[in-house]
Amino acid sequence: AQSVTQPDIHITVSEGASLELRCNYSYGATPYLFWYVQSPGQGLQLLLKYFSGDTLVQGIKGFEAEFKRSQSSFNLRKPSVHWSDAAEYFCAVGGNNNDMRFGAGTRLTVKP
Amino acid sequence: GAVVSQHPSRVICKSGTSVKIECRSLDFQATTMFWYRQFPKQSLMLMATSNEGSKATYEQGVEKDKFLINHASLTLSTLTVTSAHPEDSSFYICSARGGRGLTEAFFGQGTRLTVV
Numbered sequence: 001a002q003s004v005t006q007p008d009i010h011i012t013v014s015e016g017a018s019l020e021l022r023c024n025y026s027y028g029a030t031p032y033l034f035w036y037v038q039s040p041g042q043g044l045q046l047l048l049k050y051f052s053g054d055t056l057v058q059g060i061k062g063f064e065a066e067f068k069r070s071q072s073s074f075n076l077r078k079p080s081v082h083w084s085d086a087a088e089y090f091c092a093v094g095g096n097n098n099d100m101r102f103g104a105g106t107r108l109t110v111k112p
Numbered sequence: 113g114a115v116v117s118q119h120p121s122r123v124i125c126k127s128g129t130s131v132k133i134e135c136r137s138l139d140f141q142a143t144t145m146f147w148y149r150q151f152p153k154q155s156l157m158l159m160a161t162s163n164e165g166s167k168a169t170y171e172q173g174v175e176k177d178k179f180l181i182n183h184a185s186l187t188l189s190t191l192t193v194t195s196a197h198p199e200d201s202s203f204y205i206c207s208a209r210g211g212r213g214l215t216e217a218f219f220g221q222g223t224r225l226t227v228v
Contacts, residue, residue: 034216043118043205043221044156090155099146100207100217104155 002027002093006103013081014111021076021106023065023091033074034092034100035065044090050074061085086110114140116208118220125196125227133191133223135206141186142208146217147179150203162189196227 005024013019025031032051036044048059055067065076074091088107094100115138125131135145144163148156160176162168162183170176178200180192189208193200203224207217 036219041203041222041224044207044219046216046218049216094217099158099161101158102148102156107153 002031002101004091004093004101004103006089006091006106008106009104010107010109012109012111015083016080019076019078019081019085019108021089021091021108023074023076023103024072025074025091025093026072027093031074032094033065033067034094035059035063035074035076036090036092036102037061038088038090038105040088047076047089081108081110083110083112114138114208114210114218116142116206116218116220118206118223120223121221122224123226125225127197127227128195130192130194131196131225133193133204133206133225135189135191135208135220137187137208137210137218140208140210142189142210143186144209144217145183145189146207146209147181147189147191148205148207150205150222152203156205159191193225196225198227201225201227 003026034049035047038044047063048057050057050067057065088105090105091103092100117136119134147159150156159174160168160170162181164186168181183189205222207219209217
């Protein structure tokens with residue numbers, strides 16, 4: 001069965017600092033991987049996705065993620081965090097059976 | 113990206129009543145729709161997957177008679193919480209995908225249900 005682990009429940013970074021949010025997945029075949037962001041009381045916005053091809057994926061808002069099959073990881077990165085990036089981030093894995101599984105989420109706090 | 117509209121955004125109902133939540137794909141045909149439930153400060157839990165014109169597939173532990181899902185058209189799916197109880201209070205989110213094979217899903221803005 002597919003599953004996603006986000007080891008960090010809460011991360012605090014200073015504005016302007018770099019960010020890396022970890023995501024590990026378990027899936028029997030080639031995974032399709034996603035990162036979503038959620039602001040309080042809101043739905044989810046897709047940051048980026050990996051289906052195939054280049055393992056370094058560029059997303060919106062300056063985010064990128066790298067698919068590493070050997071490590072079963074799909075970590076999200078941003079070189080310089082802005083205060084508006086404070087939110088909840090979810091990693092998700094999907095397969096050909098049409099469903100998606102989400103990680104527990106990582107809450108990002110940005111210090112001034 | 114494609115737009116998914118979820119309505120209502122907030123609803124308060126009395127215990128024992130039923131509440132219907134709508135999920136519409138506005139600019140694409142959604143062959144598959146998903147319903148999730150999210151508890152405060154927790155992740156999304158997939159409740160069910162529905163394909164247009166067929167019965168929804170419910171995840172283990174989700175009561176299908178409690179959470180009625182209808183996906184009658186390619187642009188509309190509804191979730192009805194029947195005989196609501198306070199423990200059904202939660203944030204419900206739908207998502208929709210179009211086409212065949214794997215494509216990304218687009219999410220609605222969610223519905224905050226409070227049962228009093």
